[in-house]
Amino acid sequence: MLAVEQLGKTYTTDRGGVRAVQEVSFTVEDGRFYTLLGPSGCGKTTTLRCIAGLERPETGSIRIGDKVVSGNGHFVPPHARDIGMVFQSYAIWPHMTVFENAAFPLEAMKPRPAKAEIKRLVEEALALVGLEGLESRPAPQLSGGQQQRLALARALVRKPRLLLLDEPLSNLDAKLRERMRIELRELQRRLAITTVYVTHDQGEALFLSHRVAVMQDGRIVQEGSPREIYRDPASGFAADFVGSATFVAGDVAEGGIRALGGLVRCSIPNDLKIGEKGLLVLRPENVMVRSAAEHRPNEFEGKLEIAAFLGDHLDCIVSIGDTLVRARAHPSVQLTRSQNVFVEFPLEHCVAMRDDGWRPRALQRTFEEDEA
Amino acid sequence: MTAVSVAAAGSRARSLPRLDRGIVVVVGLALILLYLAGYPLAMLFLGSFGVDGEIAKGFTLDHYATAYGSARTYELLGNSLVYAVGTALLALTLGTSLAWIVERTNTPLRRVFFGLVLVPIIVPGVVSTIAWIFLLSSRIGLLAKGYAALFGLEEAPFDVYSMPGMIWVEGLHLSPLVFLLMTAAFKNMDPSLEEASHMSGGTTLGTLRRVTLPLIAPTIASAALIMAIRGLESFEVPRLIGVPARINVFTADIFGALHAQTPDYGLAGALSMTLLVISILGILAYQRLTRTSERFATVTGKAFRPRVVDIGRWRYVASAGLVVYALLIIGLPFAVLVFVSALPFYAPDLTLLARASFDNYAKTIDATGVQRGAMNSVILGAISATLVTGLTAVIAWVITRTRVRGRGVLDVLAFVPITVPGLVLGVAMILQYLSPTFRVLPIYGTLWILMIAYLVRYMPYGMRANSATMLQLHKDLEEAGATAGASWWRTFRVVTLPLLRPALVASWLYIFIVSVRELGASVLLTNQSTTVLAVTIFEAYEVGSYGKVASLSVMLIIALIAVVAVVQRVSSRFGIRE
Numbered sequence: 001m002l003a004v005e006q007l008g009k010t011y012t013t014d015r016g017g018v019r020a021v022q023e024v025s026f027t028v029e030d031g032r033f034y035t036l037l038g039p040s041g042c043g044k045t046t047t048l049r050c051i052a053g054l055e056r057p058e059t060g061s062i063r064i065g066d067k068v069v070s071g072n073g074h075f076v077p078p079h080a081r082d083i084g085m086v087f088q089s090y091a092i093w094p095h096m097t098v099f100e101n102a103a104f105p106l107e108a109m110k111p112r113p114a115k116a117e118i119k120r121l122v123e124e125a126l127a128l129v130g131l132e133g134l135e136s137r138p139a140p141q142l143s144g145g146q147q148q149r150l151a152l153a154r155a156l157v158r159k160p161r162l163l164l165l166d167e168p169l170s171n172l173d174a175k176l177r178e179r180m181r182i183e184l185r186e187l188q189r190r191l192a193i194t195t196v197y198v199t200h201d202q203g204e205a206l207f208l209s210h211r212v213a214v215m216q217d218g219r220i221v222q223e224g225s226p227r228e229i230y231r232d233p234a235s236g237f238a239a240d241f242v243g244s245a246t247f248v249a250g251d252v253a254e255g256g257i258r259a260l261g262g263l264v265r266c267s268i269p270n271d272l273k274i275g276e277k278g279l280l281v282l283r284p285e286n287v288m289v290r291s292a293a294e295h296r297p298n299e300f301e302g303k304l305e306i307a308a309f310l311g312d313h314l315d316c317i318v319s320i321g322d323t324l325v326r327a328r329a330h331p332s333v334q335l336t337r338s339q340n341v342f343v344e345f346p347l348e349h350c351v352a353m354r355d356d357g358w359r360p361r362a363l364q365r366t367f368e369e370d371e372a
Numbered sequence: 373m374t375a376v377s378v379a380a381a382g383s384r385a386r387s388l389p390r391l392d393r394g395i396v397v398v399v400g401l402a403l404i405l406l407y408l409a410g411y412p413l414a415m416l417f418l419g420s421f422g423v424d425g426e427i428a429k430g431f432t433l434d435h436y437a438t439a440y441g442s443a444r445t446y447e448l449l450g451n452s453l454v455y456a457v458g459t460a461l462l463a464l465t466l467g468t469s470l471a472w473i474v475e476r477t478n479t480p481l482r483r484v485f486f487g488l489v490l491v492p493i494i495v496p497g498v499v500s501t502i503a504w505i506f507l508l509s510s511r512i513g514l515l516a517k518g519y520a521a522l523f524g525l526e527e528a529p530f531d532v533y534s535m536p537g538m539i540w541v542e543g544l545h546l547s548p549l550v551f552l553l554m555t556a557a558f559k560n561m562d563p564s565l566e567e568a569s570h571m572s573g574g575t576t577l578g579t580l581r582r583v584t585l586p587l588i589a590p591t592i593a594s595a596a597l598i599m600a601i602r603g604l605e606s607f608e609v610p611r612l613i614g615v616p617a618r619i620n621v622f623t624a625d626i627f628g629a630l631h632a633q634t635p636d637y638g639l640a641g642a643l644s645m646t647l648l649v650i651s652i653l654g655i656l657a658y659q660r661l662t663r664t665s666e667r668f669a670t671v672t673g674k675a676f677r678p679r680v681v682d683i684g685r686w687r688y689v690a691s692a693g694l695v696v697y698a699l700l701i702i703g704l705p706f707a708v709l710v711f712v713s714a715l716p717f718y719a720p721d722l723t724l725l726a727r728a729s730f731d732n733y734a735k736t737i738d739a740t741g742v743q744r745g746a747m748n749s750v751i752l753g754a755i756s757a758t759l760v761t762g763l764t765a766v767i768a769w770v771i772t773r774t775r776v777r778g779r780g781v782l783d784v785l786a787f788v789p790i791t792v793p794g795l796v797l798g799v800a801m802i803l804q805y806l807s808p809t810f811r812v813l814p815i816y817g818t819l820w821i822l823m824i825a826y827l828v829r830y831m832p833y834g835m836r837a838n839s840a841t842m843l844q845l846h847k848d849l850e851e852a853g854a855t856a857g858a859s860w861w862r863t864f865r866v867v868t869l870p871l872l873r874p875a876l877v878a879s880w881l882y883i884f885i886v887s888v889r890e891l892g893a894s895v896l897l898t899n900q901s902t903t904v905l906a907v908t909i910f911e912a913y914e915v916g917s918y919g920k921v922a923s924l925s926v927m928l929i930i931a932l933i934a935v936v937a938v939v940q941r942v943s944s945r946f947g948i949r950e
Contacts, residue, residue, distance in 0.1 A: 011775075052854075053854070079855075088848075090848075105858075
């Protein structure tokens, strides 16, 4: 089990900015796959590095199993923690062979296992990641995917209590990334090794994890199973970050919120009062698009701006006034650009939340954020 | 909340000693650097205002009055500028065109050329200067006499003892450095930038003019500046060619002031100050330039396969150019030295070859001065190479790997000596170590003072090599050691050191070579028992023992090339497998 409590860490980056982790607390049960998900600079990597012992947190405590590794004036250096880590760059040592790389953690153990034992464990670990037979190959001659497998074997070889993965798939090309993601999931489920994974890719997070923590500005803003995170985002930010979404914002009224030139009907949570700013977040697969009106509740007329064929569905963007709505239609539906369409927000998917001011970046026409 | 703040206080108390240790290291290193680099310069500044070059004896402006009161100073300044600019232009033209031919055209022989061009970088400046005197002097030069005989002239229409002669020798000597700088620039340039120009309808010439040249312009400009500074600082050509030709520049006059009947330390200090100020301004300008050139994102560190231009029949012309250049920088100087070394006495007369022998070599090897010089050169070279590499590796590590506050100061301090010409450093160290009040260590006239001089002079080179390597060495590689369960020491031994080794060996070798070549500071700081080979050659030339000069030079060149070859062979065996 990994327990992180009230973790806090501030430091200045080389460019002078301050990056911080604030009051981050979470627990990972034995054998579970836990993901820290967030945009760059949200503190996810810093949190992981604190768990590894590569950073010293200023506040809070970290417990691996029943051993406090950080906190209360106590700091266990990384090499004395029972962990394995895979770096984003893989950090495969170029002056060693595949075998030497994988054997390194065993050779650093005290007492050092016997030669035959090391050989057996290394071969076992390499077989686990599908690198058997490459033992004597110099590391620089490995492909990117092979380096990544070797990094994983090196992290697993001494059977650590905790596996830490820092965006391990981000340097691979799309096809390979997809395959590694499957293998990684199967491997983790089979070994049942407690794992903390850091990524900015929501697809990876949903695919791999038992639990996901969404991070924003150094804090965990939502934690839950992949399903909960996707279905019931806790904020506009969380909704936008975990998948694409349409945002409908307006003043809360009786039975709905005022938007799209009328009333959008939805259920209103108790803490949201009439007259306050409310937000309705809808996933594209939950929005219906039709070319003819069916006069159902929450049906609005709009103009089809984009209908892109993506094989398994049509990706549609509909403008209703100045609101852009994302919807998904069946690929057999005949729709043409610029035609008038009718959009329905089914009542069962409509739950309002407090508006945190966040707007989806994918639909914004300015790209200030990208340039910053 | 209380629990949190208690934990905070606890961890802060724990991390304090760590911080202290870091700061102690930084302050310690800073003090060492200040003593090595800052203190002699302060002594130079004060000495230039002191009676007899010593501020303890009283303050005076006399030296500056003597130095700058006469029209001669302005002649010095003018000569120095013409010489430096001419040298830079010649080196730049040669180096850049060769780099373009070798990197970007399909000229035959261009691969062989790469190894050859490195040879002159190994040869000491004093040796190549003397070789060119043997070739081009109108009195004793083999080429000059041959030319005159060929065309039935009384005297050749050229003479090394002239401003063009000085520029020719120094420019040629510096051109391989420009070649290296420019090949790197051509190599790192993304070929798609040029291809984009072709796709937009640009011709070969138009692309060269509108894309290639503007992109490497910052590199050319910074190379020009650094060559001008090197020209200004050079000592061998001004002393051996300029003085007999009565074309005086700063370095020659500084040396002259110290080698007068009664050495004038204050005057040498005052003249050195000017040279130092010009050099500092030049380096600052150079840094500004390189900073702008870094903003051009052509250098991405990615390995491109450069685009090769087909220059058609011109490639044979270019080939011939490469051969001629190789003859000029290696073939002719080496041949003339071998020729002179074989003669019983020197005269520009090929028929003397009938009496060729190895007598000069035997005599030279037996000379006690030579043996002592060789011994001292090897010892000093090895020790300073080791110290520079070790010290700068530690400093570079602190700068790139830790977050200790104030570590940036170390970078600046270790870089300062790059602005100090060798001769000026020699003057500064004389002023410091001759002063009973300020010297701190009584090492004047010992090998120690030379060791410190080399350490100071070549620290910036070691710094640059080491910090570049450590920046390239991804931090993850070391952190992976820690997370794999290895202690700091084990990670350092098994991961960091092996990865750094090729760079450390290269830096050691480079500093060994440049220490053995060094003349500017050595010529001021050595005496009979602490002499080094470069000084032995210089002094033998000044007393006219040409046979000794030539034979010693030939042996030195062969020995240095052998050292480079052996070390590279050995290090490649233990080096990284890439």
